[in-house]
Amino acid sequence: MENRPLEYDYTVAKMFMLTTVLLGFVGMLIGVILAFELAFPSINTVLGEGLAEYTNFSRLRPLHTDAVIFGFTLSGIFATWYYVGQRVLKVSMAESGFLMFIGKLHFWLYLVGVVAVVVSLFMGITTSKEYAEFEWPIDIAIVVVWVLFGISMFGLIGMRREKSLYISVWYYIATFLGIAMLYLFNNMEVPTMLAASPAGETGFGAWYHSVSMYAGTNDALVQWWYGHNAVAFGFTVPIVAMIYYFLPKESGQAIYSYKLSLLSFWGLMFVYLWAGGHHLLYSTVPDWMQTMGSIFSVVLILPSWGSAINMLLTMKGEWQQVAASPLIKFMVLGSTFYMFSTLEGPIQAIKSVNAIAHFTDWIVGHVHDGVLGWVGFMIMAALYHMAPRVFKREIYSKKLMASQFWMQTLGVVLYFTSMWIAGITQGMMWRAHDEFGNLAYSFIDTVTVLHPYYTIRGVGGLLYLIGFVMFAYNIYKTMTAGRKVEESELQNASPMGA
Amino acid sequence: MDIAQLQAYGYFALTVFLTLALYGYIYHLYSKKKDSDGHDYEEYSNMALHDDISDTPVNAISDDKEK
């Protein structure tokens, strides 16, 4: 080895940045197509009748959710871990050939997994469980990828120079453990390839097919314990990890109260897991679980707002930075959306509200103000902050970033407002009775009325997608054409070109 | 004692325990303000702010870290 000063090694972080951008685009593009398919059904056959099987709404819908969750968000989590992890532990991946190898293996296996998922979902190979659609061979691959992530994480922690773990690392550890537990239990299944007929035949039927270990109501219970907490440990916990690092770093302000961040962490860990029952209100699961789901969902406001308020107060006295930097705008609006959707969620979990909201577009709206406004904004902000440090160049264009911010904000607002109206309209129409006590509307009446809102939603989604393309372009130009910068310019606020 | 009863007692006992632990933690954080190594908790924010590899750790893993 030459006698060079030790530097952080971002090789693996860069790889995952690439998939974040790529899969984010794919997931959002499919989302926009789906939105317009609902508004204009003829788009279902946009590539002709022959390919209709692969372009229609129902085949694409799992691809959209999985590309955004396991493509965009998970890549973002990995990319930021391989960046933040080294820095707050003060140890470089260059110091360990083994961890470097594991990191790269982690990336390539992840990529193989992504390809397998895309192909299988297009073919219609799915278990039907939301965000757990993959059949057992892919499940096994995902477990391997996850174990590699764990080795990477705990390996790095094991050789750290900083004794105490920064709050972001807490959240990354929780992400790792939470997803591991949830994924394993929800995907318990028996492969049907093991079946033998009484006549002695074996090995017939699709080799990849499996049957869930749980039936009916139990299956639903496990699935929504998973489904809700996949949101917790995919869309909340790791994103909080990101903001606790990137906002203080970019603004140069210490976290408003580090103690509050520690408290909120334990609160969130304990409360979140109970709230899954709110997906099953008025279903056939026992009443006490439904009530428990409702109550804990409301309690969940406290730890969620603990983190969000902590972030906003970090900017106390520094609000001119919000005006000056589009990067900080992304993060501040992100935490505002986080507060907003963690208030909206508990409201929807109240039984009487849920009676109207469940099964409607209001739920879809809720998911999207969280994911577009909070997760999307935060991951893009994280990548914007990382780009100058990883590529040693300044961010290509501040103006482009600012216009992207406003365009996407408008997109999110159009999205959730239209879905509110659509959801509540449909929920009210389903239950409307006339003066004789008969149903006032047939089902199709409650569908056709939604057309304008579906169109507005499509436009909102399209604006967000265009913003994302601007983001991808900006990152690409930063990588190739940004002005080279010195280490000294990278202390806090990211350098940006006009 | 059937499983539902065990479930209820288990739920109650663990909830009480975790609540006590959480409030104990809050009391500890805000009365002592420092951890047992004598670091003010708020100092830990510096782990993010001073995170260059050449920066001094807030709480170094050992004194002979620089070889």
Place this chain on the structure above:
Amino acid sequence: MFHWLEKNPFFFAVGVFVVIAFAGLIEIVPNFAQASRPVIGTAPYSTLELAGRHVYIKNSCNACHSQLIRPFKSETDRYGHYSLSGEYAYDRPFLWGSKRTGPDLHRVGNYRTTDWHENHMKDPAAVVPGSIMPAYKWMFTNKADINTAYAEQLTVAQYFSVPYNKPVPMKDGSTKTVKMGASVAEANALALEQAKEIAADMKDQDVKDAVAAGEIPEIVALIAYMNSLK
């Protein structure tokens, strides 16, 4: 004590795990013993119905249609009796869905017929003006996977004691026996037998010809499944 946890990653991880696993332990595990008994009148799926259920899952019908009738007057007026836990005893996976872009289907077998489904799957908007459901024309040519359905029947009979070839009680006091083949050939023959009954009520000549030639298009299996939802 607390600080010790904050700088020991292993015990920290154990602590986090205990806290997050707690809810699952209390909420989910104990319920497993009791919740899965079938109500009277619930029979396991036949081979063809199960193949149809696979078609339903393959095309993510559950992305837009629920199978869960909530106990509200507006829902029981529209869809029939509210859903009972025991009715799902043989549903692996459950197909409750989370979004009703289209109507609930838990009891669709009570009020829709084979030829209604046939016309509707070919061109939904022709049957329900204003419908935004896409057409599913490929189901009329793709072949249903009977072998996989049979493998699944054998698996659930072996591991979860699903009562195939055994009498199960029905609401009117009679019993019903759902047959499962003893070999792949017999399973296919049983499925074809039921497929012929469905095809007799259909109009599409290609489908009728295929069934007569011993092949089962996906649409036939799907309709068998739909008709079984009561």
